Amino acid sequence: MRRSLIMLVPGLTRVTSTAQLSEFTEGMIAASERMPLTQISDPTVPAGINRLRVNDKQELDLVEAYWNDLVPSITQQSLKVRLARGFSLIWFWLANLHIWKGVLKRKYLTFGLTLSALAFIVWYIGTIILFVEAVEPTSDSPFYPAVQQLKQGVEYIGGWRIWLIATAVVAVMPVALLVDISDFCKRYLTNEPAAKGKPAVRFEIIRRVREQLENSIKLYDYDSVTIVGHSFGSVVTVDLFADLPPIGKPIRILTMGSLIEVLGKQAPWLQNEVEQLSQRKDLIEWIDIKSHSDWFASGSAVPARHHCYERIIGSYGTFPDKLAARVHSRYFDNQEAVRLLLTYFEKQNDPSISPTSHEILEPV
Template identity: 25%
Template structure:
């Protein structure tokens, strides 16, 4: 009996930076967490300029399958749009827009549907507000020192009063509070993810450009890998914000090659409170015959993500939910988002991926 060849295409979240970083994390967990199989790494594999890794999976002493794994890298699009690395004017203007965008949101309704998600949203809102408070104070102080607002002249007396108010905002208690939070919370990452998510959902030219570039990175790999006749089965595996990107890409992807879709810790529930875009894309995927099965792995201990919602009136049986438990997770771990990686340490998730 011939040994089946399978390919897995990874769509990472926004918590990785370097190309193939998520690929390394995934492959390391594959070797460590897969209990019922033995994993042997066989080096690099290349298709049309894309570099992945090849593994042999053994069931006891018998070769079970050959597995190739590739990462769809789109972090360059994210990196070029990081709000935390922009100039003070952009932080002041765009930061205010993003803060209002998320605060004025039906996401508050999640208190009934997903209390854990609601708690995390409250925490994120407090952190974002604290960050913007600091930006606002710095801008007001700069006005007092330069008698101008980003190049526009301001009367001297008014500028002094504005600058004095900015100085009063920088009370020692505020900065002590912010410094304590910054020492163990990735505030900059939170700001960048909130801004990128808002931009991705945007209906303007910028949002369309970001979505087009991001989808293009994923689509390029899909086209080159899935058109290969070397594979008996294909799996698209997306994690965190990568679930939004992959769902957006796969919704309109119709080819002869069929594949499974597996999602881990998806953010589509979060995004659905701000836009009906997510519901439309989910519905398209469920009606896409190219996708044979959609397995959605979620955890109630993962406060960063939530169970992918089924669109209202959907009669599709394609979606299969898999509940994952983050063993021995504390309130602090959930608060810090540490449980968001629980899927990579659950043997049943790996059995699902490999099985």
């Protein structure tokens, strides 16, 4: 019996362990057109593994490298922490204009980043308003006149039409999640810890994913290992495998809805990791998958090598779906994405099958 391992490295979402693995498994089964998949319900299957039967000679083990519990939520912190942390994020993201270099030529990505910036600004202004309203100095305090003026200013801002419009637009967006992602990206890219006295959150996540990979490949003599990195999970995947020693198995990597190209402008080390990963000796394939309908993904800018390539897939989504980042989370049940994931296994059963032709990703 041939058996291969597929490990999902998810993006940042506030869900419990195995929730995204279930979504990933169900999406694959539903969207696989050319290779029927059946989930195996057997008590002998180890916990944490979703095993799929391809045929009587081949099975796929699906696992998740869960790391979301290592990431703090800035939106759940105190007002003082949110105020101070928010200012540092403004400086990191908005004041460093070089991040926009080359991005403004791509209308969909520019729109998505602009909406994300708008969501953050609305959230931060709301934080400032709450902070000002919470301050109640006594009438004999030297700060009393200044605080009263600030409160009058807050009331004035609340009446702005543009503020009302911006608030209405942002209301349909996952603001808290976008703010948490902005904060987490800064922590990860700059090696900040999740809390004082702890190691950098980047290193904690890499260690967690590496340990889960090592534990998984010990369970069975797998023919190959496929890593699927979604959203920020693409960054974690590249960061880990660029430096990880050979694991003794052929490795495939699929990055979906990646943010690497944009984040690499803030962190040159990430661009170096992309180049290093592409030269990995046991890497047999790296497919970077993106949809034009996904306004919150830039792609990974993978080097042009015979085993590394970018693919753009079709994905339907209404304007609210794109605005609320629902399209960004719909790669797992996208038929084209699933076909790219499974073609390698199809070819093992029928060598005459060639990969489906797909459009090469171009800046838009």
